[in-house]
Amino acid sequence: MTLPRIVVVGGGAGGLELVTRLGRKLGKRQRAEIVLVDRNPTHIWKPLLHEVATGALDSGLDEISYQGHARAHGYQFQLGTLTHLDRDARTLTLAPVLDDDDQEILPARTVPYDELVLSLGSVSNDFGTPGVADHCHFLDSPRQAELFRQAMLNAFLRYNAPHEPSAKMVVGIVGAGATGVELAAELYGASQMLNSYGFTTLDSAHLEVHLIEAAPKVLPALPKRISDAVHDELERLGVRVHVDTRVTEVTDNAIVTADGERIDIDLGVWAAGIKAPALLSELGLSTERNHRLKVEATLQSLDDEHIFAFGDCASCPQADGSTVPPRAQAAHQQADRLYKNLLARLEDKPLKPFVFRDRGSLISLAHFDAIGSLMRGASARSLFIEGHLAKFFYASLYRMHQRAIHGVLKTGLMVIVDGLNRFLKPRLKLH
Numbered sequence: 001m002t003l004p005r006i007v008v009v010g011g012g013a014g015g016l017e018l019v020t021r022l023g024r025k026l027g028k029r030q031r032a033e034i035v036l037v038d039r040n041p042t043h044i045w046k047p048l049l050h051e052v053a054t055g056a057l058d059s060g061l062d063e064i065s066y067q068g069h070a071r072a073h074g075y076q077f078q079l080g081t082l083t084h085l086d087r088d089a090r091t092l093t094l095a096p097v098l099d100d101d102d103q104e105i106l107p108a109r110t111v112p113y114d115e116l117v118l119s120l121g122s123v124s125n126d127f128g129t130p131g132v133a134d135h136c137h138f139l140d141s142p143r144q145a146e147l148f149r150q151a152m153l154n155a156f157l158r159y160n161a162p163h164e165p166s167a168k169m170v171v172g173i174v175g176a177g178a179t180g181v182e183l184a185a186e187l188y189g190a191s192q193m194l195n196s197y198g199f200t201t202l203d204s205a206h207l208e209v210h211l212i213e214a215a216p217k218v219l220p221a222l223p224k225r226i227s228d229a230v231h232d233e234l235e236r237l238g239v240r241v242h243v244d245t246r247v248t249e250v251t252d253n254a255i256v257t258a259d260g261e262r263i264d265i266d267l268g269v270w271a272a273g274i275k276a277p278a279l280l281s282e283l284g285l286s287t288e289r290n291h292r293l294k295v296e297a298t299l300q301s302l303d304d305e306h307i308f309a310f311g312d313c314a315s316c317p318q319a320d321g322s323t324v325p326p327r328a329q330a331a332h333q334q335a336d337r338l339y340k341n342l343l344a345r346l347e348d349k350p351l352k353p354f355v356f357r358d359r360g361s362l363i364s365l366a367h368f369d370a371i372g373s374l375m376r377g378a379s380a381r382s383l384f385i386e387g388h389l390a391k392f393f394y395a396s397l398y399r400m401h402q403r404a405i406h407g408v409l410k411t412g413l414m415v416i417v418d419g420l421n422r423f424l425k426p427r428l429k430l431h
Contacts, residue, residue, distance in 0.1 A: 004032045004346060007092065007111060009082050010119035011038035011066055013045055014311045014331035017404045018117065019075045021339045027074030032346065034075035037094065037111065038066060041079055044142050045401055046121070047328055050183040052145040054152065054190040055429035056366070059142050061421070069405070080109065082120075085283040087304055090114065115306055115342060118293060120280065122312035122326055124175075125273035125290065131250035132174075136270035139179055148269065149429070152187075155266050156194050159202040168208045172255045172265040174247050175272030176213035177221070181230055182364055183269065184211045184239045189366035193428040204238065210263050212242045212255065214272070221325065222361050225384055229371045230363055237368060247272075274326060276313040288315050297353030299338050308342075310334035316354055324356045332401070333357065362394040370394045 006026075008019050019036045026032035042063040044052065051057035070077040080094030090113050097106035123140045126132035137148040155169055171187055173180045188204050195203040211218065211234065217227045218234070218241060234241055246258040250270075255263045276291035286294040286302045292315040294302045299316060301307040310316070311331040316324040324330050334354055341351040360382055362372030370390035373382040385393065402411040 003030065004114045005035065005112060006032055006115045006117065006342060007035045007037060007113040008117040008119060009037045009092070010121060010311070010313070011036050011040070011043050012119060012121045012311060012331070013047075013328055013401055014335040015117070015119035016043050016064075016066075016069075017332065017401070018119070018335040018339055020069075020073050020405045021335075022342065023070070023074030025339075025343070026346075027076075029074075035078060035111065035113075036066060036070065036075055037078045037080055037082065037092075039079070039081040040141070041066060042142070043069075045398060047178075048398065049139045049142065049145045050179055050186055052142060053137075053139055053148045053183060054186040055149050055193075056186055056189065056427075058425075058429045059146065063142065064405070073405075078109070078111065079106065082279065083108075085116075085285075087284065087307070090116075090306065092116065113306075115345065116308065117338065117342075118280070118307065118309040118313060119311050119331075120277050120313045122274040122276055124270055125275040126270055127273060129247060129250065132270050135250045135252050136174070136268040138270055139183070148267075151267055152190070153194075153199075156191070156200040156202055159200050159206070168206050169202055169267075170208045170210065170263075170265045171267045171269070172210045172212065172263055173269045173271060174212045174250075174255065175270065176211050176215075176218035176241070176243070177271060178219065178363060180211055180213075180269070180271040181218055181234065182366075183271065184209050184234060185237060185365035185368060188237050188239075189368065190428060193426075197426065197428070207238070209239045210242060210255070210265070211239050212245050212247060212257070212263075214244070214246045216244050218243065219363065222363075223373060223382070226361060226363065226371055226373060229386065230365070233365055233369050233371065237365070274312065280313060298341060298351040299334060299354055300351070308338060310338055310354075316356075318356060324354070328397070329359055330356055332404075362390060362397065364391065364394045 008015050019034055022034045027034040042065055044059055044063045048057055052059045066077040083095045084093035091110045094109045096104050096108045099105055124138045138144050173184055187209055191204045191207045194200050218231050219227045248258050249256040278291050280291045280293055281287045293309040295309050295314050295316050299308045299310050312326040337354040344351055358375050360374040364370045371386045372390050373384050375382050
């Protein structure tokens with residue numbers, strides 16, 4: 001008897017949590033074949049990429065090998081990039097895998113499926129702004145975060161050479177969402193650490209960070225109380241916050257705004273807006289203008305009951321007419337609902353709709369502070385928190401993700417190892 005095959009494309013936070021649970025429940029018990037497809041061989045939790053970008057987190061210590069994880073949790077892993085979908089044959093095509101010299105390692109392959117889950121996440125949206133693609137760093141992947149970290153270290157090293165006492169290293173960050181805000185704070189933490197290790201003569205007083213946002217406030221998607229508190233803390237650190245400021249062009253050494261202001265920079269980062277990968281609009285499925293797949297409340301595609309989508313790449317309706325926001329907690333909740341719906345589908349039971357429950361929002365400002373709110377159950381009221389309590393809850397978000405993909409025991413051991421590493425290793429990745 002042929003086992004049903006569930007293929008999940010995209011091993012981000014939600015995708016990896018989903019295949020882990022399906023592998024434990026179905027794969028290990030030979031009730032279904034579970035296959036994960038991803039273009040990268042390893043996973044790292046995307047909300048941590050701003051820490052990878054500054055060296056506050058060593059990706060080599062925290063990344064997870066899909067191949068090793070698959071063997072331990074009952075699913076299969078295939079390295080590759082989705083290029084084509086044949087809904088009639090229920091197959092997807094993966095592009096050849098090439099090495100750094102463009103030599104083929106793996107040929108193009110066809111992967112059959114019975115149920116397909118698309119969890120491709122999102123990428124930054126430059127809105128066609130001239131110069132952004134050529135002159136800005138992005139933080140959509142571990143590779144991009146590492147490229148920024150190397151560029152940052154090189155920029156800091158330049159300040160070991162003789163320079164004017166008033167000289168400053170200038171970083172421009174476009175987009176004051178969570179990524180932009182947290183990166184701005186991390187840069188000040190990194191400058192302090194690099195100076196204390198003697199890596200650079202530059203200290204935080206000689207670092208100038210410009211955070212530029214087109215909306216009237218930082219963190220435009222979050223409540224005003226959180227936005228105002230974060231704004232005040234950023235300015236206390238020294239960040240120059242520009243709100244109601246639209247960027248019209250980026251050059252190799254400057255950011256130009258709509259009012260004609262020119263901000264000279266050493267490094268530029270684009271963290272404004274997101275969109276789903278453009279490939280999704282080429283698969284013959286209904287999408288929005290930003291390429292997000294249109295799905296039913298059950299997370300099934302509007303066009304094909306055998307195709308599901310969730311996370312940032314999916315536009316999922318809610319009863320009040322809104323759509324699920326592209327947030328990590330939403331992907332986590334959707335992975336849980338999709339896991340139950342896929343089990344129900346294999347048993348020919350009805351599928352249930354996904355209902356998003358906002359658990360609040362937390363923003364980490366490096367080691368300086370954390371600010372956020374926690375939702376009080378089903379009530380619309382929230383509890384504002386900051387300081388050590390907020391930092392504890394922020395750290396717990398990552399531990400919850402680790403628990404979902406590793407289990408309680410292994411996560412507990414990781415907490416101990418991470419604690420030891422704080423004493424045994426430099427607090428910043430310096431190479």
